[in-house]
Amino acid sequence: MKTPFVLHIDIDAFFAAVEVMLNPYLKGKPVIVGGMPDERGVVSTASYEARKYGVHSGMALRTAGQKCPHGIFVRGRYHVYSRISEKFIACLTRFSPRVEAVSIDEAYIDLSGNRYLHSSVYALAEKIKKTVEREIGLSVSVGLGFSRLGAKLATEAAKPGGLFMVADEKTFISNLTLEKIPGIGNHTLLILQAMGIKRVKELERAYPAIWKRTIAPHFYSQSRYPAAREAKTKSFSRETTFPEDITDRDMIVSHLAYLVDRLSVYLIDHDYFAGRVEVKARFSDFSTYTKRMPLEYPTYSYNNIWSKALFLLDQLIKKKKLPLRLVGVKVEDIASQRDLLPFISIRSEQLSRGVSDIKRRFGFSSIFTARELLLEKIYPVERDAIVLKTASLTK
């Protein structure tokens, strides 16, 4: 008899549960996190009491206000949530080194290494659940399966606050309706429904080729294991939806400047360089356009990002003669200093001026080019920092 070895764990109604923990007066009440019911925005999380009124994540706040007029609306305190999330992940790591955090309130654990140490995986899962709940003070749901997909779907069946183990994963999944399958969203669902398919097993029977490409890989491929990888973030973005749509270009421009400033500070604080910038505009009719372009060289400089962003914005707002609802900016092709070492010489013009300035002020040996560093076979972090930061000052 085979034993499930992938565990999925999920904090119940996370944001709302944190608010209740911090303010016990909210206990048992319909709590809705995301903003005020007269604001533009959507529900982040609704407590189970609020869900009884049909309120759910992603719903417009105004709609939630109508469905649940006596609901208690709170703005999110995201820094608090992320601190609790860190505690949550740290706690899980004590049970297995192979923990894959997939979002702020959700993780997979590969127990295949531990399972012989314990009489039963189920008992181990119970222990993990109890420990986490005690340490973070919130209720969690836990699923056990033979793949990430199976474990996640088991958690869904366990909610709220339960523990569910699938014994026959393939049958379990085959019987589910398609909207339960992560990765199948509204669009795909509509197409499949139009084809007369509601459950996974119907897909398998009627369109085995599609089933083989979409569902089957979860059972057999590498994707069934929790990934030990440290996921590297590939892009950073900041965006704002205005309280009211705006037409004034100066106003739009100053919002964009603020967003670019925030991004630039973030990049500098984390020692990241961006290779490309994208600007996003959403008009009053909700139509959304984006434009992107490479930066001349990897940079975190406000000015470099700003000049491209402004150019892209002007192209975007020409698209429609409508007020703007949202403006956003994103940087991609993120590199760290280390990644950039081999490419330094490409920016020789920019480099040389800055380098010479520094040499003049601090003496010839105060700074080296990357090429010199490579020749010496030395990669001391401090020196990398001097070379690269100088490069970005020269524009």
Added chain:
DNA sequence: TCTGGGGTCCTAGGACCC
């Protein structure tokens, strides 16, 4: 009824090169 903000991944189509 009105639809956030932060991400990931995939695809279609054009430009360009050999």
Added chain:
DNA sequence: TCTGGGGTCCTAGGACCC
């Protein structure tokens, strides 16, 4: 006068997730 086939790189946009 009619023009291949492939590969690669790039951008825009869509689908999806929490």
